[in-house]
Amino acid sequence: MELSQDVMKAVETLEYRVTAGDVATKTGLNIAQAEAGVLALASATQAHIQVAETGDVAYEFPRQFRATLRNKYWQLRWQETWGKIWSALFYVIRISFGIMLILAVVTVFVAIIAIQIGMQQRDDDNGGGYSGGGFGFNPWLWIGRDMFYWFGYSPRRQYGRQYESSPSRSRSGQGNKLNFLEAIYSFLFGDGDPNKNLDERRWGAIAAVIRNNRGAVSAEQLAPYLDDANLDDDFEDYVIPALSRFNGQPKVSPEGDLVYYFPELQVTAKTQRSQSIPAFLKEAKRRFTSASSDQVTIAIGLGVALVVGAIYLGGLLSGAGDLPGFVGLVQSVHWLLLGYGIAFLGIPAGRYFWVQQQNQQIETRNTQRQRLVGKTIPRKLSYAKQFATETIVGKEDLAYTTETDLIDQEISNRDKLDAEWQKRLESS
Numbered sequence: 001m002e003l004s005q006d007v008m009k010a011v012e013t014l015e016y017r018v019t020a021g022d023v024a025t026k027t028g029l030n031i032a033q034a035e036a037g038v039l040a041l042a043s044a045t046q047a048h049i050q051v052a053e054t055g056d057v058a059y060e061f062p063r064q065f066r067a068t069l070r071n072k073y074w075q076l077r078w079q080e081t082w083g084k085i086w087s088a089l090f091y092v093i094r095i096s097f098g099i100m101l102i103l104a105v106v107t108v109f110v111a112i113i114a115i116q117i118g119m120q121q122r123d124d125d126n127g128g129g130y131s132g133g134g135f136g137f138n139p140w141l142w143i144g145r146d147m148f149y150w151f152g153y154s155p156r157r158q159y160g161r162q163y164e165s166s167p168s169r170s171r172s173g174q175g176n177k178l179n180f181l182e183a184i185y186s187f188l189f190g191d192g193d194p195n196k197n198l199d200e201r202r203w204g205a206i207a208a209v210i211r212n213n214r215g216a217v218s219a220e221q222l223a224p225y226l227d228d229a230n231l232d233d234d235f236e237d238y239v240i241p242a243l244s245r246f247n248g249q250p251k252v253s254p255e256g257d258l259v260y261y262f263p264e265l266q267v268t269a270k271t272q273r274s275q276s277i278p279a280f281l282k283e284a285k286r287r288f289t290s291a292s293s294d295q296v297t298i299a300i301g302l303g304v305a306l307v308v309g310a311i312y313l314g315g316l317l318s319g320a321g322d323l324p325g326f327v328g329l330v331q332s333v334h335w336l337l338l339g340y341g342i343a344f345l346g347i348p349a350g351r352y353f354w355v356q357q358q359n360q361q362i363e364t365r366n367t368q369r370q371r372l373v374g375k376t377i378p379r380k381l382s383y384a385k386q387f388a389t390e391t392i393v394g395k396e397d398l399a400y401t402t403e404t405d406l407i408d409q410e411i412s413n414r415d416k417l418d419a420e421w422q423k424r425l426e427s428s
Contacts, residue, residue, distance in 0.1 A: 003044060003076070004029075006200075007037035008066065014269070016061045019393060021265045022272075025211050028203030030245040031264045044069060050393060050401045058269045058393035098184030101344060104337050105302055108309040111330040115316050118327075180298065183291035187299045188347055190355070194284035195362075201281065202226075206242055207265060208275040214388035215266035218259050218380040223372040224280035227365070231375050253383040261387035269393050280369040285359045288352055306341035310334065 010026040011018055024034035038059055042049065045065040050058045062068065069076050178186060205225050210217055219236040223229035229238040236258060242248060248262045289296065317323070317331050330337075 003040055003069065003073075004033075004037040007034070007041055011038075011041065011061050011065075016063055016065075017058060017269045018061075019056065019058050019267050019269050021267045022269055024246060025207040025265060026204070028200045028207060030203075031247045041065070044072065048401060050395070050398050052391075052393045052397050054391060054393075054397075056267045056391055056393050094185040095181035097188055098181035100340070101184060101299075101302055101306065104340055105306050105309065107330060108306060108313055108337055111327055112309060112313050112316065114327050115313075178291055178295070180295060183289075183295035184299055186289045186291045187296055188344065190351060191287060191290050194286060198281075198283060203245060205277050205281060207246065208277045210246065210262050210265050211268075211272060212274045212277070213384070214390050215263065216259060216261040216384040216387040216389075218257075218376060218384055220372070220376045220380070222260075223375065224369045226281075229369075229372055231372060251383075251387060253380070255379065257377070257380045257383060259380055259384040259387065261384070266389055267391045267393065271390075271392060279373045280366075282366050282369070283362045285362055286355045288355050289348075300345070303341055303344040307338065307345065310338035310341055314338065 006027045020035040047061040248260045
């Protein structure tokens with residue numbers, strides 16, 4: 001089985017001695033996956049297996065098991081190396097969109113200026129002078145006054161710290177670590193799904209609720225973390241995914257109430273403190289962009305400049321035939337530049353409305369889950385406590401461990417067994 005990074009992180013967090021139930025609680029993996037992952041890691045790192053007299057199993061891992069794995073498996077070394085390569089490669093991909101935008105704007109307006117200069121020289125050669133009409137549009141006059149402000153060199157900088165401490169600047173700058181090229185990517189495509197680990201959070205919270213209640217719960221306690229939970233009827237089908245994932249078993253009270261207990265999650269390597277968990281599973285709303293308002297203004301301004309400039313350039317190039325040199329090259333990619341400008345403005349516009357729609361759905365789901373908080377039924381909780389227990393696989397109660405020789409363990413266990421029988425005889 002492939003070694004799981006989630007299992008490795010859980011083992012480290014749990015201080016290198018775990019049961020399968022501990023790992024399932026920490027990672028949200030189902031019991032079978034957690035057990036298989038722990039076994040694979042134990043086999044690869046020569047971890048010690050410890051079996052309690054109850055038959056429950058714990059695993060103790062060496063603290064430097066990651067170094068052991070790196071030395072043993074080239075795949076792990078390659079994964080770490082590829083992770084660093086991909087991080088650098090993805091950064092280049094992100095900033096490439098901003099670089100392409102700036103190059104496209106510069107290309108369009110340099111081509112416009114080159115054409116206008118050529119037209120002026122032609123008029124001068126014909127003795128007509130340059131009237132400033134017709135194609136006398138100067139793109140630099142159109143955007144020049146604000147260009148320095150866009151890139152952070154506004155004359156308002158003369159006010160120094162006064163300007164920097166204005167509410168809009170301080171608000172947009174808080175927590176904003178993006179440079180301008182990174183902000184272009186964020187403006188175009190956003191910052192990813194904030195709920196990409198929602199399932200991990202969901203099952204981790206459910207496992208924590210079960211652990212906090214010593215392995216026995218009612219459906220109402222799990223409902224705020226599950227989808228499609230409905231407490232208005234007597235059906236508790238929404239609990240089935242949790243039962244399947246953590247090997248839960250239903251129990252029926254004399255009054256006909258259902259409670260659920262999870263034997264594997266009741267076994268732990270050491271006493272666990274109650275975990276702090278949210279009252280319900282809350283999804284984070286999507287952000288349109290983490291770029292600052294100034295960076296968004298710059299991005300929109302450059303996009304508009306590219307579209308308008310490309311349209312104007314198209315007018316200059318229409319009917320001009322095939323042109324030589326740089327202008328000819330721009331002529332051949334003119335529609336590509338215009339298309340890039342339209343897409344640059346169109347993608348964020350469409351994404352804005354999509355984000356609003358997604359956030360409305362997220363808010364609806366959050367509200368539904370929040371309404372389920374605190375709907376527990378006291379008689380169910382009272383019945384569930386009959387099945388609540390915690391089995392600790394302590395080092396002092398081991399029947400077998402791979403840490404010591406088997407013969408020594410048999411001798412030790414024989415002495416322990418004789419002492420137990422002697423105690424029983426004396427008590428009788």
